[in-house]
Each structure stands twice: as structure tokens, then as C-alpha cells.
Amino acid sequence: MARYLVHKAVEFSSLSAACKKRIGAQSISDLAGKYDLQYKYDGCNTIVKLLNLQHFEIYSRTGERVKSMDHVGLRLLNLFRSALQRGHQFAVLGEAWARGVPQRRASGWFRKHEPVPQLQLAVFDLIDLGDFEAGVSLHPFERRYETLSVHTRGFNESDTVFLCPLFHAGTYGDPMEVADKLCAEGDKRAFDGAILRDPKAVWKAGSGADGAIIKAKPRLTFDLKIVGVEEGEGKYKGTTGKVVLQFADGTEVKAAGGTDLERRDMWDNTAQYAGRIGEVACLERLPSGELREPVFKGVRHDKVDAD
Structure with missing residues (x-):
């Protein structure tokens, strides 16, 4: 059985009673003042390993090599060039997506064994490669996202690589209402709701049953x-x-x-x-x-x- 290499988001209803008590929420709406919110692009979870100035590797969240997104890897090498020159290595986490294209078609493109230049990457998290390979990063999400934004800020949904928007706790209203509005965009922008992130949470490969990453979906x-x-x-x-x-x-x-x-x-x-x-x-x-x-x-x- 394949295993997840990412910290997998879960539905609020899947959290244990003990976890809900620990995070102080009886419903997902209770998290609006505590958790940050990101858009949930409806695509395929993607891992891009930036190894050095010339080399990258791209994987699905279950570890299959991805051959359709070399243009994304090259773009990320350019965006992270200054850090790579200093010897840093990263795992960039994002969602393979294509503006105006339904998830089903984008998923088919993602699995092709040839370049698909229409595919884009909405990046939402950044892990030091050594930490990613070890399966845990002790850096809180807010710090990881801040570092990611230094390299990817300023791009939008028309670009090959762009930063997934982040809304801080207390600024976006009820998360389910946000999820409803995003999904109402239809295939024009292809969202699948929203993701709530504990800004202080560490990153751990596997299930998000710890309450660090929670899906908000209208259905x-x-x-x-x-x-x-x-x-x-x-x-x-x-x-x-x-x-x-x-x-x-x-x-x-x-x-x-x-x-x-x-x-x-x-x-x-x-x-x-x-x-x-x-x-x-x-x-x-x-x-x-x-x-x-x-x-x-x-x-x-x-x-x-x-x-």
C-alpha cells in the first residue's frame, strides 16, 4: 500500500473528540479566529524537490515520479536560485492545477509521461529537503509560508508558478462560507473549498488527524x-x-x-x-x-x- 509523503488535510468531522477539545473547536466555524485559511485548488498534490541549481525531481504525494511538469521544475529553480546558490535544498509543496480546466482533465494531464505546459503549480508550503526526507519539520507553518512567499510573491493564477493566497485568522469570516464561494467559481477557477492551517503547527508526513490541516468543503x-x-x-x-x-x-x-x-x-x-x-x-x-x-x-x- 502506498503511503502519503505529505501532511494530509482531513475533514473536521474526522478529528477525534480529544483533538477537537485540544484545539478548542466543536465545529469548523470555531476555527475562524484561530486558523489561517488558504484556497484549496482542485488539482493534484505535488512535491517538487529542488536539489541544486540544475536539478529537480517532481513526485505525486504518494511518491510516483511526475514527468508532465518539467517546465514547473525549471521555473522553481529560477525562483529559488539565490537560495540554491547558497547550498540550500527544498521540497516545494503545491497543487498541480490549470486555470479554467476541470480537475478530472488536469489530473489526466498530470499523469502523462510527456510535458503538459498548460499545467501550473499553486505553491502552499515549503520544507527544507532534509526535514522532508526525515518526515518532520519543526518550523511552524507561518514561518515556512513566509519563506515561501519571499521567492514566489507577486505571481498570480495566470503564471506557471504562483503563491497560494493566505488569509490570517479573524480576517476571512466563516470558513464554510468561504468554501461555498470558492466552489461557486465552477471550472472557471476549479476550487475544491478551502484549507485551514494552524499557523503554529509543525509539518509531519502522513495523516493530518492531529488537527494541523483541515479541509473546509461545502459538501x-x-x-x-x-x-x-x-x-x-x-x-x-x-x-x-x-x-x-x-x-x-x-x-x-x-x-x-x-x-x-x-x-x-x-x-x-x-x-x-x-x-x-x-x-x-x-x-x-x-x-x-x-x-x-x-x-x-x-x-x-x-x-x-x-x-
Whole structure:
């Protein structure tokens, strides 16, 4: 099983009661005066290792080499040139994204084994490479972001590399309202809500169950294991009507969604999809374990674990 090389953001509802007590929040809205907020660009989590003045390596958050974004690596070498000249090495963390392009298409570009110059990188964190390889950095997020901004400040969503905006605690209002407004942009800007960051938190590879990084999304989403498909009715007879998925605890969910082409491909190649992770959005998870109004959003190629 692949492991996450990044400090993974989690839903507030996934935090333990003890963690919620420690951070002093009974709801995500309680964090508005304590946590900073970043945009959550809807793309693919990306790690760019800056090794020296000439060399970089790019990886997905589960460690697969990325070959579609060399133009991003070259741009970062230029932006960090002064620090690299002094012998520093970094892991730049960001989201592979493309303005005006839906996540599904950008994700496909991200996995190509050839350059895709349309891909951009929204950078949101910076780790000393030695700390990244060790899996922990004791520098607080506010200090890491400040260092990152020195090298990337002044660029915007039209540039190859740009700094993910940051709003300090107490300045942005209710985080769920911000998430709603961002997602209302649609594919024009392709956001997936917002990220709340504890400005004093250290960085640790793995799950963010410690409450350091929390997702704010207008609808609940779950990453579930695909176990099969069911034939549809009417116009979907002879193709996928619903995708059958499972939570890690074995609870089964059936969700319709996807384009006609995606439905046909899943029907014709069911075995190739079995065991992969699919994203399902819903209004809520009921006490029975069922989801209210589930919608299949697509396969998430950058994810390996079921909720």
C-alpha cells in the first residue's frame, strides 16, 4: 500500500473528540479566529524537490515520479536560485492545477509521461529537503509560508508558478462560507473549498488527524474503494447506472454520476477499476452509514486509501 509523503488535510468531522477539545473547536466555524485559511485548488498534490541549481525531481504525494511538469521544475529553480546558490535544498509543496480546466482533465494531464505546459503549480508550503526526507519539520507553518512567499510573491493564477493566497485568522469570516464561494467559481477557477492551517503547527508526513490541516468543503466528500458497477435503466441500460463503493469499515454505497463516456468505460472495463479509489459527494452521512444524495465524482488517481 502506498503511503502519503505529505501532511494530509482531513475533514473536521474526522478529528477525534480529544483533538477537537485540544484545539478548542466543536465545529469548523470555531476555527475562524484561530486558523489561517488558504484556497484549496482542485488539482493534484505535488512535491517538487529542488536539489541544486540544475536539478529537480517532481513526485505525486504518494511518491510516483511526475514527468508532465518539467517546465514547473525549471521555473522553481529560477525562483529559488539565490537560495540554491547558497547550498540550500527544498521540497516545494503545491497543487498541480490549470486555470479554467476541470480537475478530472488536469489530473489526466498530470499523469502523462510527456510535458503538459498548460499545467501550473499553486505553491502552499515549503520544507527544507532534509526535514522532508526525515518526515518532520519543526518550523511552524507561518514561518515556512513566509519563506515561501519571499521567492514566489507577486505571481498570480495566470503564471506557471504562483503563491497560494493566505488569509490570517479573524480576517476571512466563516470558513464554510468561504468554501461555498470558492466552489461557486465552477471550472472557471476549479476550487475544491478551502484549507485551514494552524499557523503554529509543525509539518509531519502522513495523516493530518492531529488537527494541523483541515479541509473546509461545502459538501461532504468521501474517498471510497470501487468494488463494482450496476447496470442502469432507460438511457443507461447496457452501461453503468451506479458505481458500487465501500468505506474502509465495509459499508457499501451506490452512487450514480459521471459522463456517458466514463460510464461506458467502467462498464466495459470493470476489473480495471476494482480496488481503485472513487470520490463520492453527498449532503451527509446518516447514522445507518448510508449517504444522503450520493453523487459519483470520478476516480481519484492521486489517492490510495478509502475513508
